[in-house]
Amino acid sequence: MPALSVPASPASAAEPCASCGARSYSVCNAIEGADLAALAAAAVPQAVLAGAGFMDEGEPATHFFNVTGGTARLFKLLPDGRRQVIGFARPGHFLGLASADAYTVSAEAVEPVRLCRFSRSRMRGLVDSFPQLEHRLLETATHELATAQEAMVLLGRKTARERVASFLVAWASGGPPCLPPATTLRLPMTRGDIADYLGLTIETVSRTLTRFRKDGLIALPEPAEVRLLRPAALQAVAAGED
Amino acid sequence: MPALSVPASPASAAEPCASCGARSYSVCNAIEGADLAALAAAAVPQAVLAGAGFMDEGEPATHFFNVTGGTARLFKLLPDGRRQVIGFARPGHFLGLASADAYTVSAEAVEPVRLCRFSRSRMRGLVDSFPQLEHRLLETATHELATAQEAMVLLGRKTARERVASFLVAWASGGPPCLPPATTLRLPMTRGDIADYLGLTIETVSRTLTRFRKDGLIALPEPAEVRLLRPAALQAVAAGED
DNA sequence: CGACTGATTGATTTCATTCAAATATAGTGG
């Protein structure tokens, strides 16, 4: 039995997954009860240091990942170094769905990240044993697709103001699902990450946040903390109304 | 038996699908041989006039569609009418994967379109009977996701020149798969459609094409026809090199 | 043949970028 880097529990083999806080809103919720042991047997817990990468665009897609703690950035690079951040992955986010056999995006930890790693072959075994898992994967891919299409609207047609507002609103609602949007947000990523996500520059992101603060839409007690003072107004800006 | 709007053939019930030119590179290729009859029974052929819409963002997702002829544009609108074209669907393209129960994009025929329509319930039946179909759907969704992520790089980080070059190169390679990219392209969509796909204006698209023509990269015998004179150079511009 | 639509070309403007500098904020070792 391989030594895992998580504290071994005296309970059953299903324990790591059964007690996983991220499971309820991840693809792992396709598997329940006694079958959790099979899931736990395939999952390899892994810690990623802040700033470290764990998935490389273009490399053979050997593993799937499920984020269980922290925040990661997904991104693609152009040959000259220009970067587009595709999204931010928080607990519950499933990574590694790949078109061909190579990853289509890279991933790095924005802050210390905990994740569960599944080898492709192990995953194939799980999918064979639990067909509902493939259904969940399809749901996940479809949801990601809808998110990417929304991002296309943002990048192609929204103003800087609308983009930053959209980001704040989405980040507020993007925590554990089916919960009311938060009004106090922690932004673990840098202004540069946000800029590369919104197709803007660091300076424009900073200026736009300052403007929102002066307009009374948000408070910025510190750079990494945002309080939404008028969420509805921000939502309206995000949607491109008025 | 319902009267179909396609000429009835004296052959088997599988005939409509068996002889479908788009099947080999669509999700329908998950079903073969004798089982094609089941596929054909679920597929309702439909003709869409140029300019007509057949899928509405936000409306209940009652059907899936498979394009068998012509070209459609997929798009999303902002409240004030700004439009982002998400992509163009050609024969073989599968449409209607929806996150919740509502379509996430709208679709209109750019030129007369032929498609096969599947009700959600019929599709569910097919997926139950042919599990490999769900696998194909996952492949399709994953491929679409990779395409959308590539589009995010284009919209967020590429210059107008790089965007137009990317579009031409992608359109050239985007026909039937596993075929060499075409060098003579027909562009059935308007400059406005291209602009809304690339996050630019009509004028910028037009100017950029003119510039490519003057630089000897393309020929434009007529507005809707492009000949790629130096595909490799165009590819380099698209990738953002030099 | 006008009227309409789509595409191209030109002149001007603008929003976001780039260039530049100041101001936090955190970390490190003396």
Next chain:
DNA sequence: CCACTATATTTGAATGAAATCAATCAGTCG
């Protein structure tokens, strides 16, 4: 604890790439 360094953020001024405004040209269709 306090310099000292390194990094992130904010703010300001100047520039520029694409948008907007405007006009012309080309093809289509009652």
